Amino acid sequence: MFNFIKTPVFGYLLLASTLLAASPANSKPVKNIVLVHGAYADGSSWSRVTPLLQAAGYNVTAVQQPLSSIQDDVTKTNAALGQIDGPIVLVGHSFGGVVITQAAYNNPKISALVYVAAFAPDFNQSAIELIMKYPIPPAAGSFVTDSQGRQTLLKDKFVQYFCPDVKSICGVLATAQGPSDQGRYIYQSGPPAWKQHPSYYVVAGNDQIINPQLEADTAVKIKAVKTIKVAGSSHAVLVSHPQVVADIIMEAANAKK
Numbered sequence: 562m563f564n565f566i567k568t569p570v571f572g573y574l575l576l577a578s579t580l581l582a583a584s585p586a587n588s589k590p591v592k593n594i595v596l597v598h599g600a601y602a603d604g605s606s607w608s609r610v611t612p613l614l615q616a617a618g619y620n621v622t623a624v625q626q627p628l629s630s631i632q633d634d635v636t637k638t639n640a641a642l643g644q645i646d647g648p649i650v651l652v653g654h655s656f657g658g659v660v661i662t663q664a665a666y667n668n669p670k671i672s673a674l675v676y677v678a679a680f681a682p683d684f685n686q687s688a689i690e691l692i693m694k695y696p697i698p699p700a701a702g703s704f705v706t707d708s709q710g711r712q713t714l715l716k717d718k719f720v721q722y723f724c725p726d727v728k729s730i731c732g733v734l735a736t737a738q739g740p741s742d743q744g745r746y747i748y749q750s751g752p753p754a755w756k757q758h759p760s761y762y763v764v765a766g767n768d769q770i771i772n773p774q775l776e777a778d779t780a781v782k783i784k785a786v787k788t789i790k791v792a793g794s795s796h797a798v799l800v801s802h803p804q805v806v807a808d809i810i811m812e813a814a815n816a817k818k
């Protein structure tokens with residue numbers, strides 16, 4: 562009955578293909594989407610993307626991050642992932658990209674990663690190292706530090722730099738921004754999950770928080786399956802162009818790993 566397994570190599574191949582076929586990330590359609598917001602933000606960053614995904618039948622979770630450290634954010638994200646059977650598309654905006662790069666590592670429930678104007682550091686790389694390779698973004702110098710050492714982006718500067726293309730709601734986002742620890746800039750990434758999972762990227766063409774060229778180069782570095790550049794978009798591309806962001810997330814969910 563097993564005489565077609567002629568060599569150990571064939572045996573391994575057969576075993577490998579059986580395991581792949583049986584793994585949850587490959588056999589079931591992706592119904593779960595977990596959204597991770599960035600720094601100077603909160604879960605409401607996703608308030609325009611979420612209903613589009615829900616209307617398409619997805620089970621959406623927007624993680625509310627403590628922003629006290631990358632490690633704390635990863636712990637919170639892992640807790641959310643732990644609640645869900647999988648397979649899962651994990652999405653990160655901005656500093657959320659650093660978080661998903663850690664949280665999805667060696668997690669077999671993850672079927673794809675989507676980076677939205679996000680950092681995707683390599684092993685041992687920090688966000689500041691990436692930022693310093695490019696001209697300093699316009700928003701630098703517009704941050705204030707509170708008595709606990711947490712940073713916020715000044716409200717008027719927030720409207721100027723973070724979401725100038727969605728002025729109607731930008732003031733709301735500015736008031737809801739979570740004060741963020743400064744250590745996240747020098748946090749060195751662990752082994753990156755984007756080397757393990759198919760990844761997608763959205764470049765915000767007129768981003769004044771993260772250099773758009775850094776974003777475009779990041780998409781190349783992580784060998785993104787698909788990259789969309791939204792010309793003229795601010796850093797808040799998920800708020801100003803929610804359909805574009807929802808569409809690439811759904812494309813990632815529909816793709817076979």
Ligand SMILES: *[C@@H]1O[C@H](CO)[C@@H](O)[C@H](O)[C@H]1NC(C)=O
Pocket residue numbers: 593620621622644645646647
């Ligand atoms: C939907 O996501 C929640 C977590 O937000 C999880 O508890 C639940 O099990 C998920 N539902 C399905 C059908 O996977």
Ligand SMILES: *[C@@H]1O[C@H](CO)[C@@H](O)[C@H](O)[C@H]1NC(C)=O
Pocket residue numbers: 684685
């Ligand atoms: C990352 O840093 C650790 C500790 O310094 C080192 O052992 C390891 O070789 C580094 N890995 C890479 C890929 O740079």
